[in-house]
Amino acid sequence: MNLKQLSQLLGLSQTTVSRALNGYPEVNAETRQRVLDAVRETGYRPNRAAQRLATGRAGSIGLVMPTADGIESDVHFGEFLAGLGDEAVKHDFHFVINPSHPDEEVATCRRLVASGNVDALFLAYMREKDPRIAMMKTLKMPFIVHGRSIGVPNDYPFLDIDNTGAFYDAARLLAQLGHRHFALLNGPDYLAYSIRRKKGMVRALAEHGLVLRDDCVLHSQMTDEHGFRAMERFLKLEAPPTAVLCSSTVLALGAVRAISQAGLKLGVDISLIAHDDVLPMLKPENFMVPLTTTRSSLRAAGQRIARRLIAGILDLETLPQQELWRTDLIVRASTGPARAAR
């Protein structure tokens, strides 16, 4: 059943039916109702490909999923996607997900845009001097960056959380509690948020005359295993850290295990603060020793980004182009005064 058949059935022109369907004003209310009824009865669905070809719009937003054989998947991606989905489903939008090797994201983005399959692009996993931003600015396609790059003009639409501030606050709290030896379990070193978090931490430490030693820093995918192994390694150092910052509760999971396996008590012998993306799968308050965290819902970010993207495509409303969300520092039992300071 296509438009032509439907219009013949109704004894109307394609034009009128099309207009009735798309809410144009110049169609008689009664006629419109007839059309709508016919649609319901026949189950007519416009062919999206044709619609797209005619309008140039696609009804979908594109994203590049960094993945490849042998590359670990990122838990956080799914949660973010769920957020995008919550919002997208309300407007009958869908996503076009283009998998890409992490090192070919620029090319993949370009292809995705050129494919005409998407109305807007979502960019994430920002790197330092990320070339995708400059590229997107040359195209006229709406886009939003989740996160921010570093070292490029800051004049693109983004939604980011205050990573620097979050880790500054966290590190400061621990420094104030008297800790002197710090460790950081961070995300991949090429990602902007990792860089910012480290920077925030280093700044706070500097204000207390402290430094972050290179051998107390991990940069890796955020899995339980990496957290465990790194923490294990840190604890074997001659002056092991007593204060640890984690970029994810998943890393924290492994770290906590290493800590208790070493016979140390979290919140007593060693303090830990993790960044909490509010993954339903793993809540910091449910850890054996509830975790102090810097919190910001990844899912909420996804919802917001979808909202902005869709608004941009549909010219609905003008939402702010740049948002920087604060994180909440939530103190639980995993942080306590340093031993020596007691």
Next chain:
Amino acid sequence: MNLKQLSQLLGLSQTTVSRALNGYPEVNAETRQRVLDAVRETGYRPNRAAQRLATGRAGSIGLVMPTADGIESDVHFGEFLAGLGDEAVKHDFHFVINPSHPDEEVATCRRLVASGNVDALFLAYMREKDPRIAMMKTLKMPFIVHGRSIGVPNDYPFLDIDNTGAFYDAARLLAQLGHRHFALLNGPDYLAYSIRRKKGMVRALAEHGLVLRDDCVLHSQMTDEHGFRAMERFLKLEAPPTAVLCSSTVLALGAVRAISQAGLKLGVDISLIAHDDVLPMLKPENFMVPLTTTRSSLRAAGQRIARRLIAGILDLETLPQQELWRTDLIVRASTGPARAAR
């Protein structure tokens, strides 16, 4: 730059250029090379919408992501998606992901198919007597089911793991070790795999004259928290279970915590076997007490499904229509003889 312009530039007809691009034989090798060169220089990209409209093919596979505001996201979804992606990226396919409230999956599937945006559909989160299968059979679109429904004719293409067998084996092992009181931490009760796993477990127990008590069964989303709370509850029973089966390492994570919090030793006081989807984020061998598991890589399943789907669309090769993968029972330290049986 479109086909018309490109063909004018080359002094050829659109037909010839199109054929050169799509590998048809009736075009001179030299001419083809000229076309290819021109494409490289101009950066011409065919408009997918037009291509789609003309061919009816979309170059993408559709999937429905069950999500909604307030509904927890499923960690396993991301890992599976990564698998799909690994394979899809090799053939320049992408996904169209349609978010849907879990209760409206049938309608969403139908819409997705009707939209003409996808060449094939992937179905997951199968339920008992799942209506999507019958629906898909009436349409002519290729599809693959991840998992199997229950109580419907078994004549559709699927890839499933032997859930019944996995949990049968696991339960039998524990029964043989002398355990008499069992518990099950399972996925949502309406999902087919949950039902099968329970069935396999119940069968093994029956063979040993044992039963699975209703108050020792949890059906829920697979999160750490649910695992923790349920286990906590189980341990308060008058005759607490000494043998636990978990549908996911994520549930196991919470369960293990509840167990050690109760002062019990895993593998000694209580035995636990979890199903392991091989999530990079959470490996059973890294648990404080390494977990005995039934293992089957979710990502591998994703890869395989994408492979079959794409082969189906492109008529590449004929792959088996139904596959049932065995799971590996891997014994680690979380299982031991029952106390009383020592």
Next chain:
DNA sequence: CCCAAAATTCAAAGCGCTTTGGATTTCCTT
């Protein structure tokens, strides 16, 4: 009642690509 303005409806022209059916050239064979 008449006529201009407003309200509806329509025919037809794309959107950019694939593909059918033919036309034109080239290549062999006899």
Next chain:
DNA sequence: AAGGAAATCCAAAGCGCTTTGAATTTTGGG
């Protein structure tokens, strides 16, 4: 050198929808 097959290439017809510009019908004021 003629005839037919093979190799190339092309014009034009869609694919199903939106949208422009115009035609037709209604409406309302004088």
